[in-house]
Structure formats: structure tokens, C-alpha cells
Amino acid sequence: MSTLKGYAGRVLKVDLSNETFEDFPWSDEDRERTIGGKIMAADILFHHITPDMKAFDEDNWLVATTGPLTGCGCPSSSRFNISTISPLTNIVTSSNCGGDFGLALKKAGYDAVIISGKAKKPVYVEITEGDVVFHDASDLWGLHITPAQDKLPAKAGKMVIGPAGENQVLYAAVFSGERAAGRGGVGAVFGDKNLKAVTAAGTLKSEVADKEALRATNKKWIEQIRKHPLTGKQLPRLGTAGLVAPMQAHRILATKNFSDGRFDDFEKVSGEELAEKYLVKGSGCTTCVIQCTRRVTVNGKVVKGPELETLGLLGPNLMNSNLELINQWNYELDELGMDTMSTAGTIAFAMELNEKGLWDNGLEFGKFDNLSAVFDDIAHRRGDGDILADGTKRVAEKFGGKDFAIHAKGMELAAYEPRGAVGQGLGYATANRGGCHLNAGYLVVLEGLGLNINSYTPKSKAAITIFFQNFMETISAAGCCLFTSYVVMPAPVVRKPSSIVAKVVNVGFIAVGPVIALMVKFPAIASMNLPMIMYPYALKHATGMKMNIAKMLKVGEYGYNIERQCNIILGQQAGADTLPKRLTDELQVPGDKRTKVPLDKMLKSYYRIRGWKDGMPTKATLKKLGITEQAEVS
Amino acid sequence: MARVTVKCFGVLRVDSKIDTVDIESSNIGEVFEKINALIESDMTVSFSQALTYINGDLCTSKHEKLHDGDEVWVISAASLNVKKPEKKTP
Ligand code: SF4
Numbered sequence: 001m002s003t004l005k006g007y008a009g010r011v012l013k014v015d016l017s018n019e020t021f022e023d024f025p026w027s028d029e030d031r032e033r034t035i036g037g038k039i040m041a042a043d044i045l046f047h048h049i050t051p052d053m054k055a056f057d058e059d060n061w062l063v064a065t066t067g068p069l070t071g072c073g074c075p076s077s078s079r080f081n082i083s084t085i086s087p088l089t090n091i092v093t094s095s096n097c098g099g100d101f102g103l104a105l106k107k108a109g110y111d112a113v114i115i116s117g118k119a120k121k122p123v124y125v126e127i128t129e130g131d132v133v134f135h136d137a138s139d140l141w142g143l144h145i146t147p148a149q150d151k152l153p154a155k156a157g158k159m160v161i162g163p164a165g166e167n168q169v170l171y172a173a174v175f176s177g178e179r180a181a182g183r184g185g186v187g188a189v190f191g192d193k194n195l196k197a198v199t200a201a202g203t204l205k206s207e208v209a210d211k212e213a214l215r216a217t218n219k220k221w222i223e224q225i226r227k228h229p230l231t232g233k234q235l236p237r238l239g240t241a242g243l244v245a246p247m248q249a250h251r252i253l254a255t256k257n258f259s260d261g262r263f264d265d266f267e268k269v270s271g272e273e274l275a276e277k278y279l280v281k282g283s284g285c286t287t288c289v290i291q292c293t294r295r296v297t298v299n300g301k302v303v304k305g306p307e308l309e310t311l312g313l314l315g316p317n318l319m320n321s322n323l324e325l326i327n328q329w330n331y332e333l334d335e336l337g338m339d340t341m342s343t344a345g346t347i348a349f350a351m352e353l354n355e356k357g358l359w360d361n362g363l364e365f366g367k368f369d370n371l372s373a374v375f376d377d378i379a380h381r382r383g384d385g386d387i388l389a390d391g392t393k394r395v396a397e398k399f400g401g402k403d404f405a406i407h408a409k410g411m412e413l414a415a416y417e418p419r420g421a422v423g424q425g426l427g428y429a430t431a432n433r434g435g436c437h438l439n440a441g442y443l444v445v446l447e448g449l450g451l452n453i454n455s456y457t458p459k460s461k462a463a464i465t466i467f468f469q470n471f472m473e474t475i476s477a478a479g480c481c482l483f484t485s486y487v488v489m490p491a492p493v494v495r496k497p498s499s500i501v502a503k504v505v506n507v508g509f510i511a512v513g514p515v516i517a518l519m520v521k522f523p524a525i526a527s528m529n530l531p532m533i534m535y536p537y538a539l540k541h542a543t544g545m546k547m548n549i550a551k552m553l554k555v556g557e558y559g560y561n562i563e564r565q566c567n568i569i570l571g572q573q574a575g576a577d578t579l580p581k582r583l584t585d586e587l588q589v590p591g592d593k594r595t596k597v598p599l600d601k602m603l604k605s606y607y608r609i610r611g612w613k614d615g616m617p618t619k620a621t622l623k624k625l626g627i628t629e630q631a632e633v634s
Numbered sequence: 635m636a637r638v639t640v641k642c643f644g645v646l647r648v649d650s651k652i653d654t655v656d657i658e659s660s661n662i663g664e665v666f667e668k669i670n671a672l673i674e675s676d677m678t679v680s681f682s683q684a685l686t687y688i689n690g691d692l693c694t695s696k697h698e699k700l701h702d703g704d705e706v707w708v709i710s711a712a713s714l715n716v717k718k719p720e721k722k723t724p
Binding site for chain 2: 245
């Protein structure tokens with residue numbers, strides 16, 4: 001039992017092979033070191049995985065974790081995380097979800113659930129206060145996401161897979177309500193384990209350390225989020241799709257399999273068009289005050305609309321300007337239980353292979369009459385769908401085109417074309433789970449989507465990337481949505497992007513790179529709290545831990561390194577932090593030398609600041625972080 | 635005077651309902667004046683509150699000259715909400 005507050009205090013371990021369950025030891029020291037969420041999951045996996053372990057091994061664990069702020073009344077804090085060895089990348093993936101499972105798990109009395117083993121036949125696992133029941137799921141197997149959830153207890157929080165997970169599509173997702181833990185194929189691991197669903201329900205409430213102080217913090221925090229132009233206005237009004245126009249302007253709207261950063265018909269797939277023609281209303285994850293989700297009508301039914309990544313990758317990246325089709329495809333992919341981003345990325349690559357005569361697959365940029373059938377074929381691994389179900393990297397291994405196979409470490413990139421935002425490029429290359437925009441540090445927000453720092457210079461990008469990677473790691477571990485971090489950006493600058501003040505701030509950000517690098521190397525410098533950064537206050541009042549920005553950075557650094565160590569144990573080699581040649585060697589704008597990602601240059605500084613050698617934490621770095629038990633490099 | 639096409643984005647477009655307009659304007663400063671005249675609600679937008687692009691290139695000064703056929707993108711900041719100043723009664 002935990003003496004720290006905010007936590008449920010127990011971790012559940014379920015064994016599908018033997019249909020047993022037990023408590024998994026997790027101490028307050030472990031909580032202090034990891035906070036929770038993806039860092040906790042990486043720590044658990046670090047002590048479990050072995051070099052020969054693969055995603056579809058019986059021994060591979062699924063680790064679903066919450067954060068201490070989950071269920072504590074903090075804004076946008078209902079997030080939970082699932083980590084496991086990814087079948088797509090063969091390294092650890094962590095996938096975050098805004099559905100109601102995390103809250104429900106805590107109400108059942110657990111901060112996390114570890115799922116081990118493999119069921120002999122389809123099962124669903126029901127977690128309640130003090131009990132776990134293994135149900136036969138034969139009648140659920142084969143069902144799409146919504147009908148499957150409809151058959152589960154209405155009041156329970158759920159994690160469920162669709163046909164894509166059952167058929168081990170390497171980028172199958174897990175759904176909780178309408179929200180997806182989309183990336184890295186966590187759904188395929190469920191499917192391999194014959195696990196259709198997990199539900200949780202209970203009535204327990206997490207105690208917090210200082211109820212009054214937390215209430216006051218939350219009030220202030222909610223106000224701050226509502227007042228900030230990005231979280232209080234842009235995201236609620238336009239959703240993440242509101243970023244399409246700035247992306248077009250900054251040449252970072254991935255177009256035609258990342259061969260360009262601008263799309264002539266961008267207006268037709270913009271957030272504005274979505275708001276004007278298709279939006280029924282805004283909505284969001286439980287406990288969210290931002291509500292960035294769009295609800296649209298598909299086939300007469302009001303459903304979750306596409307968010308930016310889906311919109312960009314199913315739109316401009318396929319040379320598609322039909323927003324109605326994107327709405328429909330988004331719905332179909334969700335129902336099949338597939339990651340929209342990896343699906344779209346793989347299809348874009350297949351289209352280019354076809355265009356170049358490398359694979360005759362019937363897929364063409366600008367031709368979309370057959371795509372719904374292709375999605376279904378992928379989910380059921382039929383025909384060419386079986387090949388596409390393995391993702392871009394494996395398709396390239398089969399048909400060639402490595403230089404324009406748009407992935408990092410096997411995971412398809414998000415919708416930001418990094419030749420227009422080189423810091424985002426560094427983030428994609430170094431992100432532990434692969435081509436993910438968030439795990440990358442999300443520098444594109446500073447490079448044009450919130451602030452407007454020089455998006456082409458490599459200068460200071462390594463330090464800024466590491467700072468945000470570490471910082472966001474801890475935000476996520478706390479259980480918060482990463483969009484809450486937008487509030488940290490000075491509102492007057494966001495409100496007036498062409499003002500003198502904004503220009504000074506944008507230039508200043510690059511200029512203070514060395515200071516940021518120092519802060520990253522010696523987080524103790526940041527042993528303070530700032531009024532616009534509410535996380536440390538909330539964590540302190542919820543858990544009773546001492547917390548400040550320095551500690552957040554330290555925990556984040558630990559998280560980033562322990563996840564990296566997991567990957568190294570699993571066989572990640574030097575040179576893994578890379579991008580396809582299209583992005584590093586070809587100019588996006590002919591004649592404009594700035595428009596490629598100067599990755600080697602940035603990586604050098606990145607490794608130096610992180611204390612890594614060739615992408616691997618050095619012995620000294622591991623020692624500093626207290627990571628000593630497994631793979632080390634000298 | 636140049637005849638230019640102005641496309642509005644962001645909260646400006648959603649709140650003002652102006653997406654594309656053809657206007658006569660000799661420089662970017664005038665574009666903002668004309669857009670403000672077209673906005674029916676009590677909202678205004680200024681050069682500093684937006685990122686402005688002429689034919690796809692970032693425009694850094696409101697004195698930038700325009701030419702016939704130019705396309706101007708006004709990507710408003712995430713938030714406008716600036717009310718026109720109350721008219722002072724003498
Ligand atoms: S901001 Fe969007 S993604 Fe984040 S918690 Fe809110 S609704 Fe969910």
C-alpha cells in the first residue's frame with residue numbers, strides 16, 4: 001500500500017495463460033522515481049524484458065498505467081497509457097489514450113494493470129474491486145469497436161480491440177470509448193494474446209494529500225487553460241485541424257508521401273472547412289476542459305471526427321481534398337480498430353511504389369474509390385491487405401523504396417513534414433517509440449504552430465528538443481493530456497504573432513539554447529516553480545511529493561533513458577535515430593538549401609547534451625540516473 | 635491600387651464568416667483596414683495579430699506593396715476577441 005496520496009496504491013498483474021491474478025510489487029520509491037504513466041510502464045518493462053523477447057511472445061507484457069493526477073479533478077487528466085513491445089517496431093511502444101479505462105481502473109483500486117501470458121481462446125477480462133474474472137469472448141470476437149463495447153458492461157471503463165487487432169495488423173489500436181491508444185500496434189498484442197477486451201469498474205476514490213490546495217490549484221489551472229488563446233479558443237473552436245492552414249503556410253503539411261510541405265487544395269481539408277461544413281459539436285476526453293475533438297456526421301450517425309494527424313495523412317498526403325471521405329474513412333478505421341496514421345502512411349508509400357512501378361497494387365494518389373475496401377482487407381489480412389498490414393518498413397523491405405519509406409524506427413511519421421520544421425525532424429528521429437510527433441518533443445509547436453522560432457535553423461534545436469521530450473514525458477506520466485502544455489507558451493506572443501514582442505521572443509528562444517542545454521544537463525538549476533506551470537503544484541498537492549520543475553525534468557530524463565535502455569536490450573543499434581533520405585538529403589524547395597533536415601549536425605549536439613554515445617546512454621549517464629541493471633555501453 | 639484575393643483563416647474566418655474576398659489595396663496595411671470594414675461583428679484584426687503571407691511568402695511589414703493578382707493569406711492568431719473601441723461621445 002502506498003503512503004503517497006493520489007495513487008490507488010496497488011498494481012494488478014493478470015496472467016492470461018493460467019487465468020490467475022495477483023498484486024505486483026510497486027513501492028513509493030518506485031512511484032517517486034517514475035511518477036506513473038509511461039515512465040512507470042517503461043520501468044516495469046525494463047526489469048522484465050530480455051534480448052530475445054518479441055512482441056508476440058507469451059512473455060511479452062502489456063502494461064496499462066494511469067498517473068497520480070488521473071481522477072484527482074485536474075483538467076484533462078483522464079489519460080492512461082499502454083506500453084508493450086511493439087510488433088511494428090520491435091522496440092517498446094507507449095500509446096496514450098483519453099478514454100475512460102484509466103479512471104475506472106483507479107476506481108477499481110489499481111494504478112496499473114500488467115497483462116501477461118496468452119489465453120487459449122478469446123477472453124475478456126473484468127476487473128472489479130478485489131476481483132478479476134476471465135470471461136469467454138467468443139461472441140465478441142470479430143465485432144467492430146462499437147458493437148463490441150456495446151456488449152460489455154455499460155458502466156465499466158473499457159479497452160477493446162477490433163478485427164485489426166484480432167488479425168494482428170501490426171498497427172492495430174486499442175480503443176476506450178471513442179478514444180484510441182493508436183500507435184505501435186498495442187491492439188495486435190491484445191489480439192495475439194486472444195484478449196478482446198479489458199473492463200474495469202469500482203467505487204473507490206483516490207485520496208489526495210491536500211484537498212483544499214489541490215482544489216485551488218485546479219481552479220486556477222482551469223482558468224488558465226480557458227484563457228489561453230490556444231487551449232481556450234483555437235482548440236475548442238477549430239480542433240487540432242485548425243493547424244492545417246499554419247502548416248500549409250510553414251511548408252510542414254505532409255503532402256504526397258512527404259514529397260512536399262504544401263498542398264494546393266489545403267483549404268478544402270482545413271479545420272475551418274470542417275467547422276463550417278461538417279462540425280456538429282466539439283467534445284473531448286473525460287475531465288477535459290479543452291474539448292479538442294470534433295463530432296461530425298457519417299452515414300447519418302454523429303461520430304468522432306478526424307483530428308489533425310488523420311486529416312493530414314488521409315488528406316494531403318494521399319493527394320485527397322475530399323473532407324467528407326476523410327470523415328468516413330476515419331470512422332471506418334476506428335471501427336476496424338486501426339491506427340489511422342500508420343494506415344494512411346503505409347498507403348501513401350504504397351501509392352508512390354505503384355507510381356514508380358515498384359509494386360503494382362492498384363493504389364494511386366488522387367484515386368479513392370477503392371480505399372474503404374483496402375482498409376477492410378488490411379484489417380482482415382486479405383490479398384495485398386496482408387502486406388499493407390505490416391506497415392511501411394516491411395513493405396519497403398519487400399518492394400524497395402527505402403529512401404522514401406516515411407517512418408522512423410518502423411513507425412510511420414505524423415502529418416508534419418519535417419523539412420519545414422527541422423527540430424521536429426530531430427524529434428522524429430530520436431523519439432523512443434519511432435516516428436511520433438509527441439514523443440518527439442513536439443517542437444513543431446514552437447516552429448510555427450504556436451510560436452514562430454526559426455524553423456530551419458539547427459541551432460539550439462537539440463537542447464530545446466531534449467527539454468520538451470523530458471518535460472512532456474513527465475506531464476504524460478502524471479496522467480495529463482500533452483495539449484495542456486500549450487499554456488506554457490506566453491499568451492501575448494501567441495495572440496500577436498507578428499508583434500515586436502513576438503519577434504524578440506522567437507529570436508530569444510534560439511539565443512538561449514545554451515541555457516536550456518545547461519538546464520537539461522543540470523536540472524537542479526530549475527529548482528523552482530512558476531505560476532504558468534501548474535503541474536508541479538498539482539502533483540505536490542495530489543501526492544504529497546516534493547515537486548518542482550527540476551524534479552519534473554529529472555523524472556522525464558529518467559523516463560526517456562529507461563525507455564531507451566529497453567530498446568537497447570531489445571536490440572536497438574547505433575544509427576537507429578534516423579530519417580528516410582527524402583527528408584535528410586532532398587530539398588523540399590528546389591534551390592532553398594534550408595529545406596532539408598540537417599540531422600547529423602543536430603544529432604551530434606543531441607547526444608552530447610543527453611550524455612549518449614551513438615544513441616545509447618553512456619555508463620556515466622546511466623549511473624547518474626540510477627539505471628544500472630541491464631545493457632550498458634562504455 | 636492592386637486587385638488582390640484575400641483568404642482568411644483561423645478564428646478570424648470562423649467568427650467573421652469571411653473566407654475569400656477580392657479587394658483593391660495598395661499595401662498590406664490597407665488589406666487589414668478593408669477586412670475590418672467587412673467584419674460585421676464587433677471584432678477587429680490587426681497585422682500584429684496574424685501571420686500574413688503574400689503568394690505563399692511570409693510578409694513581415696504592413697507597408698509591403700501589393701500587385702494585381704496577388705493572393706494574401708491572413709492566418710489569424712488563435713484568439714482575436716478585440717472589440718472596436720467605443721465611439722467617444724463629445
Ligand atoms: S485536449 Fe483533446 S486530446 Fe487532450 S484530453 Fe482534451 S479532448 Fe482529449
